[in-house]
Each structure stands twice: as structure tokens, then as C-alpha cells.
Amino acid sequence: MHRILAIAGNTFRETVRDKILYNLILFALVMIFSALALGQLSLGNDNKVIVDLGLGAISIFGTMIAIFIGIGLVYKEIEKRTVYALLAKPVRRSELVVGKYLGLVFTLLVNLAVMTVGLELALWYTGGADPMSYLRVLAVVALTFLSLCLVTALALFFSTFSTPALSALFTLFLWIIGHFGNDLRNFGELTKSEAMQWLCRILYYVIPNFSNFQILDWRYVLQPSSENTWTIPYAQTVDPGMVAGVVFYCIVYVALALSLGIAIFRSRDFK
Amino acid sequence: MTTAAAEKPVRPWGVCAVCLLAALLVWPTQRFIEGRAAAGDEDPDILLFSSPKMLKKMALGYDGLAADFYWMRTIQYYGRFDEADKRKVRYKNLYALLDITTTLDPYLTDAYRQGCFFLAQDPPLGAGDMEGALKFLDKGLEAHPDAWQLMYDKGFLHYLYTQDFKAAGDIWLQATKVPGAPSWLASLAAAALSRGGDFQIAFTLWQEQYRTTTRENTRKNARDRLMSFQVARDIWGWEALADLYKERAGAYPPTLRALAETRGRREKYALADPLGTPYRYDPQTGAVFLDADSKVNYIDVPGKYKNDLVAVDFLPGIP
Numbered sequence: 398m399h400r401i402l403a404i405a406g407n408t409f410r411e412t413v414r415d416k417i418l419y420n421l422i423l424f425a426l427v428m429i430f431s432a433l434a435l436g437q438l439s440l441g442n443d444n445k446v447i448v449d450l451g452l453g454a455i456s457i458f459g460t461m462i463a464i465f466i467g468i469g470l471v472y473k474e475i476e477k478r479t480v481y482a483l484l485a486k487p488v489r490r491s492e493l494v495v496g497k498y499l500g501l502v503f504t505l506l507v508n509l510a511v512m513t514v515g516l517e518l519a520l521w522y523t524g525g526a527d528p529m530s531y532l533r534v535l536a537v538v539a540l541t542f543l544s545l546c547l548v549t550a551l552a553l554f555f556s557t558f559s560t561p562a563l564s565a566l567f568t569l570f571l572w573i574i575g576h577f578g579n580d581l582r583n584f585g586e587l588t589k590s591e592a593m594q595w596l597c598r599i600l601y602y603v604i605p606n607f608s609n610f611q612i613l614d615w616r617y618v619l620q621p622s623s624e625n626t627w628t629i630p631y632a633q634t635v636d637p638g639m640v641a642g643v644v645f646y647c648i649v650y651v652a653l654a655l656s657l658g659i660a661i662f663r664s665r666d667f668k
Numbered sequence: 669m670t671t672a673a674a675e676k677p678v679r680p681w682g683v684c685a686v687c688l689l690a691a692l693l694v695w696p697t698q699r700f701i702e703g704r705a706a707a708g709d710e711d712p713d714i715l716l717f718s719s720p721k722m723l724k725k726m727a728l729g730y731d732g733l734a735a736d737f738y739w740m741r742t743i744q745y746y747g748r749f750d751e752a753d754k755r756k757v758r759y760k761n762l763y764a765l766l767d768i769t770t771t772l773d774p775y776l777t778d779a780y781r782q783g784c785f786f787l788a789q790d791p792p793l794g795a796g797d798m799e800g801a802l803k804f805l806d807k808g809l810e811a812h813p814d815a816w817q818l819m820y821d822k823g824f825l826h827y828l829y830t831q832d833f834k835a836a837g838d839i840w841l842q843a844t845k846v847p848g849a850p851s852w853l854a855s856l857a858a859a860a861l862s863r864g865g866d867f868q869i870a871f872t873l874w875q876e877q878y879r880t881t882t883r884e885n886t887r888k889n890a891r892d893r894l895m896s897f898q899v900a901r902d903i904w905g906w907e908a909l910a911d912l913y914k915e916r917a918g919a920y921p922p923t924l925r926a927l928a929e930t931r932g933r934r935e936k937y938a939l940a941d942p943l944g945t946p947y948r949y950d951p952q953t954g955a956v957f958l959d960a961d962s963k964v965n966y967i968d969v970p971g972k973y974k975n976d977l978v979a980v981d982f983l984p985g986i987p
Contacts, residue, residue, distance in 0.1 A: 438740045440885065442778055446736045453733040576728040611729040616775055626850065627880055629777040629815040 400488055401496040408500020412466050413507075421465075422508055425458035429515045433522060443523050444530075448615040451516035452537055459509060459545045460572060466504070467552025468564035470497045471662065491659040498553050498655060505545050513538050526619060533618045536635065543647040544610035548572060550654035551605070557662040575607035605650050609643050612636075718764055720771030727772060735773030742769055742779070746786045746794075747885075759795035762786060766804055770811070777815070780808035782886065784821055788829050793889075793967075801825055819843035820853065823860070824873060833864020867973035871897055871983070878986070892965040894986045895942045900969035901977045902947065903956045905937035908978055910954035920954040936981055 412418060432450040436443030471494065474480040483493060516534060520526050551571055555564035574581075578601055585597025616633035717723050727734040742765040745751075752758045766783040769776060786794050788801035805822045812818060819839050827836035837860035844854045859869050871894070878890035906924060913927055914920050921927040924947060928935050940946045945962040949955070958966055969977070977983075 435736075435740065438743060439736065440739075440743055440778060440782060442736070442739065442776070445732070445776070446740075449730075449733040449736050453730050456730075573728065577725070580725065608729050614732050626848070627817055629781075629812055629817050631775040631777065 400492050401499065404488070404493060404496025405499035405503060408470065408497050409503050412501060412504040415466060417465055418462060418504070418508070421458045421462050422511060425454045425512050426515045428454040428458075429512065429519050433519055436523060444520065444526050444619055445615050447516070447519050447523060448534070448618050451512075451519060452534075452541065452615070452618075455509060455512045455516065455538060456541045456544070458512070459505060459541060460548050462508060463501070463505060463545045463548040464552050464565055464568050464572075467501055467549045468556045468561045468568065470501060470553055471556045471658075472559075472561050472564070490663045494553065494557065494655060494659045494662055498549060501549050501553070502546055505549065506542065509538055509542055509545070527622065529620070530618050533620075537613045537618060540610045540613060540640075540643065543644065544607055547605055547607075547610075547647055547650050547654070550651040550658075554654040554658035554661075557658040558665070571604065572607060575605045578604060578606035578608060606646075609646055612639060612643065717768070720768040723768055724772055731772045732776075735769050735776050735779075738765060738769040738772060739776060739779055742766055742783070742786075749792065752792070758791055759786070759797070762795045763797065763800045763804065767807070770804075770807065774811040777808070777812065777818075780805060780818055781821055784808075784825060785886070785889070788825050798825065798830055801829075814846050816843040816846040816849035816853065819846070823856075824877075827860055827864075828870055828873060831865070833860050837861035837864065865972065867897070867976050868980075870973070875984070891986055892967055895964050896967045896969050897973075897977065898938075898942050898983055898986075899958060899964055899966055900973070901980070901983055902937045902941070903958075904974050905935075905978045906947070906949070906956040907954060909935070909937075910949075910956070914954060920951050922951050924949045924956065942986060 429447075429451045432447040433443075435450065436446040439446045471480075474483065474493075480493075484490065513534065517531050520530065520534070548568065552564060552568045555567045559567065581597050581604070582601040585594045585601070588594060588597070613633060613635065616631050617635065620632045621628045621630060717726075723734065723738075724731055742762070745765055746759065746762060762783075766779055766787070769779045769783075784801040784805045787797045787804060788794060790796045802822065802825065805818055805825070808818045809815065809822070820843055823836040823839040823843070826832045826839065837857045840853050840857035840860060843849050844851075844857060856869070856872075859866070863869065874890045874893040874897075878887055878894060881887050881890065906927065910920050910927055913930065921930060924939055928939065941958060941962050941964045943963045945959045945964075948957050948959050950957075958964060
């Protein structure tokens with residue numbers, strides 16, 4: 398554990414030096430604050446625009462950070478041959494992969510915290526949101542964080558055997574297809590071919606379903622005020638069982654992706 | 669042995685000159701391109717994606733965000749009258765934009781509540797598409813069957829735009845059965861069903877909208893409507909009095925003020941519009957009208973309200 402944490406700490410230090418990280422965070426913050434101006438064009442839906450744009454920016458830029466940094470984590474060590482120096486020390490290959498993963502996850506957590514503060518500030522600046530909204534934002538961001546953990550695991554898995562460009566493509570495609578899980582299942586049910594139905598069913602369960610992490614949205618954050626009777630009710634409630642299911646789903650997939658990544662990394666010959 | 673060519677130092681004034689030259693060239697060039705594009709493009713407001721369901725899939729779960737962008741685009745499409753003037757059909761894509769917005773996020777209920785008015789209002793203020801407006805509200809009611817607010821809006825459109833008082837009364841009556849619906853809906857429904865066409869109901873509806881809306885443009889529209897009622901009442905009232913004067917004196921009074929003074933008592937009609945600009949008066953014809961400098965945005969008041977409106981003793985002012 399101590400070795401894993403040491404690698405994670407080093408990975409964190411390495412990733413925070415990456416310029417791409419700052420560019421992406423800056424861009425995300427610009428997007429979040431641009432919501433202040435955009436909200437004024439929405440005829441009174443300022444807070445909705447801020448929350449949607451803020452959460453969207455956090456999720457999209459978080460995913461980009463996870464992909465673009467995740468794909469290089471292991472590959473760079475091999476490319477620069479620093480992996481030899483690392484493996485010459487009493488460090489297991491599995492510890493290296495897990496340490497790298499945890500390091501990037503911690504980086505993502507810090508980035509998400511920065512972007513969330515930006516979103517909360519934008520929300521506070523416009524006013525009108527009830528005090529609990531600021532806390533409810535955290536719940537939605539927590540789900541986004543889980544999806545980023547999964548993206549990172551996938552990026553790391555691909556980086557154990559592929560080039561950064563291909564790893565980025567594979568991860569990005571999986572992330573996109575992962576939003577069409579329900580359509581894949583429905584498509585299978587519509588076809589008359591038994592084989593196709595099975596294939597779609599298998600793909601539905603194999604491909605990570607990223608829509609699982611989007612069970613909460615602006616309706617949860619901005620609960621309607623009971624004072625304004627002219628507002629049509631829209632409040633979204635949290636199903637704790639569902640949230641627990643999503644957390645477990647994430648853990649299973651991350652464990653699977655890391656295990657496969659470790660298995661591939663262990664079987665590679667660096668001699 | 670070769671040596672690297674000596675680089676001259678960069679001169680700041682040279683950089684400034686290049687920037688200035690570029691700035692001077694870019695502006696007219698861009699204007700030229702815009703002019704050419706505007707001339708060749710019949711309808712710049714092309715909807716690249718017209719299928720709401722496809723867009724929902726493409727949004728990758730960021731449906732709410734995509735809906736926001738479509739809603740803002742709808743507002744720009746509707747609200748920029750200068751752009752609308754250039755189109756062959758002012759609001760050809762309005763329904764499609766609203767449909768996409770609400771398919772992407774059915775909970776963006778403001779789109780239903782405001783969009784139906786964008787669609788229903790007669791040109792140039794709106795698309796004049798009453799059928800579309802009602803269809804759009806039905807879509808909203810399908811998504812939110814318990815939204816008495818949408819039922820109220822539907823009744824509002826029926827009452828004030830299609831003048832179908834029975835349909836308005838029926839839908840308001842239906843709205844009263846929704847839990848949480850305000851009690852005044854019942855009296856509104858009763859009034860519409862028994863006294864359909866009464867200007868008092870129309871006036872009350874606009875007053876209610878003016879009082880309750882949180883949206884600036886909706887409030888402004890309601891305010892314009894209410895002021896128009898006051899202006900119509902003053903104009904029709906003065907004209908009726910001028911006609912009476914002519915019957916007795918053989919000619920129209922020389923001024924409105926003279927007419928007011930002749931009567932020897934304080935008239936219930938005002939000599940100036942609600943924003944303070946005096947009415948214009950033509951002593952040859954006895955016609956009274958709004959001054960060209962008036963700040964009131966007058967919207968035609970149906971002539972059928974004339975007798976009731978002139979007879980009413982008091983019309984509440986607008987704050």
C-alpha cells in the first residue's frame with residue numbers, strides 16, 4: 398500500500414505539471430462563467446443555464462482530462478524507458494498500474510473541486526438559488542466523478558497495450574457508445590435474429606453504461622420554490638438504492654478494467 | 669563553414685503597423701463577405717437538425733444543456749425583429765425550434781408557457797400560428813398532465829386569441845380539478861362560460877398575467893395590452909362625446925380641452941395617454957388618436973368591446 402501511495406503521489410505531481418491540464422481547467426472555468434452572460438438570454442432561466450452548462454463543462458472537460466492524461470500514464474513510462482528503473486525497484490507491476498490510476502483519480506478530484514467552486518460561485522453570483530442547491534450540486538458532481546473514475550480506468554487499460562492516439566480513440570468511442578446502451582438493447586429487441594439479440598444483449602452489458610451516471614440533473618439541484626405557484630413542479634428526488642447501485646457498478650467496472658490492464662502489463666516483456 | 673543568417677531585431681512600431689493594417693482591412697472585408705452572404709442566402713436560419721429525437725440521442729445525455737442552447741436560439745430567433753423582417757416567412761422555424769427544445773428537456777416548462785404565446789400572437793409580434801400554439805401546449809400537457817398552469821395558458825389563448833369562450837371555460841374548468849390549482853380559476857371558468865366576450869374578463873386576464881408573471885417580456889406585453897384598453901376607452905369615449913357636442917352645436921369642438929370644459933364636470937376619460945403624452949384631436953372630423961410621439965405601444969383592441977369599455981366608470985391604472 399505504501400508503494401502504491403508513493404506512485405500515486407508521484408503521478409499526481411507529474412500530472413499537475415501537465416500544461417494540457419491547466420488549459421482544460423481554464424477552458425472549463427471560462428465556460429462556466431460564460432453561463433452568467435448566456436443565462437441572460439434565457440428569459441429567466443439563468444440558474445438552469447448555469448447549472449446545465451457548469452455540470453456539462455465539469456463532465457466533458459473532466460472526461461477530456463481523464464482521457465488525455467490517462468492514455469499517457471503507462472505508455473510514457475515505457476516510451477521514456479523509465480519503466481525499467483521503476484521495475485528494477487521492489488515494485489510490482491500491479492502496484493505501478495494501481496498507483497498511476499489513483500494518482501490520476503486524485504488529480505481529477507482536485508480539478509473537479511476547482512471547477513465545482515467555479516460553478517458554485519457563478520450560481521451564487523446570479524442569486525435566486527436556495528441554499529441547499531449548493532450542496533445538491535456536490536451530489537451531481539460526485540456522480541460525475543464516478544464516471545471519470547471509470548473513464549480513467551478505461552484509458553489506463555488501453556494505454557497498457559496501445560499507443561496514446563489509439564488509446565484516446567478507443568476510450569472516446571467507448572465513452573460515446575456508452576451513452577447509447579439503452580438504444581443498443583432496444584435495437585436487439587427489435588431484430589428478429591436470435592444471434593443479433595444475443596450480441597446486442599452481450600454488448601449492452603459489456604460496454605459501460607455512462608448514462609447510469611446521469612441520473613441527476615438540474616431538476617435535482619434547483620428544486621422549485623413552493624412559494625411560486627406559477628412554477629410547474631419538476632423536482633427530482635434521489636433514490637439511495639439507485640445511487641448505491643451506480644457506485645457498485647462503477648467499482649466493478651473499474652476493478653475489471655484495472656485487472657485486465659494489470660494482466661496485460663504483467664504479460665509484457667520489457668527485457 | 670556556414671553561419672546562421674543574422675536576424676534583424678523586431679521593431680515594435682513595425683508590429684503595430686501590421687496590426688493596424690490588418691484591423692483596417694479585416695473590418696471592411698468582413699462587411700463585404702456578410703453583404704455577399706446576405707444577398708445570396710434566402711433564409712440564413714436553417715435548421716441543421718430538424719428531428720428532435722435524433723438530437724436527443726446526439727446530446728449524449730447532456731439533454732438539458734442542449735435544450736438550453738436551443739431555447740436561447742429560439743429566443744434569439746423570435747426576439748430579433750430586425751432579422752425576422754429579412755425572412756420570407758417571419759417565424760417559419762419557430763415551432764420546430766420549440767419542439768426540439770421541449771423534446772430535449774420536457775421540464776423546461778417556460779418554453780411551453782412562453783413559446784405558445786410566441787406562436788399565437790399575430791404577426792409581426794408572433795407567428796400567428798394558433799393551431800401550432802395549441803398543439804404545442806397539448807404536447808406540454810401530455811408531458812405534464814397535472815400542470816394547471818398550461819391549462820390556464822390554453823384557456824387564455826382560446827379566450828383572447830381565438831375568442832372561443834366555451835373552449836376557454838371548459839379547459840379552465842378542467843384545470844380547477846387539478847390538485848393545487850388556485851380557486852380563482854373556477855370563477856374565471858364560470859365567467860367565460862356565462863359571459864364569454866365580456867371585456868372585463870379579457871382585462872382581468874391581462875391584469876392577472878401582468879401581476880403574476882416573472883418574465884419581463886410577458887409583463888411588457890400584458891402592460892401594453894392593459895394600456896391599449898385605457899387608450900381605446902379614452903379615444904372612443906372622447907369621440908362619442910365629440911359626436912354628441914356636434915349634434916348640439918353643429919360643429920366639433922375646437923380642442924379636446926374645450927370639449928372637456930364644456931361638459932362642466934370632470935370627465936372619466938383622460939386627455940393624455942397613460943404615459944402622459946396628450947392625445948391628438950382633429951376638429952374637422954372629431955377623431956381622437958395617439959400622438960406620434962406617444963410611448964404607448966398600442967395593440968388593437970377589438971371593436972366589439974367599444975360600448976362596454978366606454979360605459980365603464982373606472983379602469984384600474986397600471987403601476
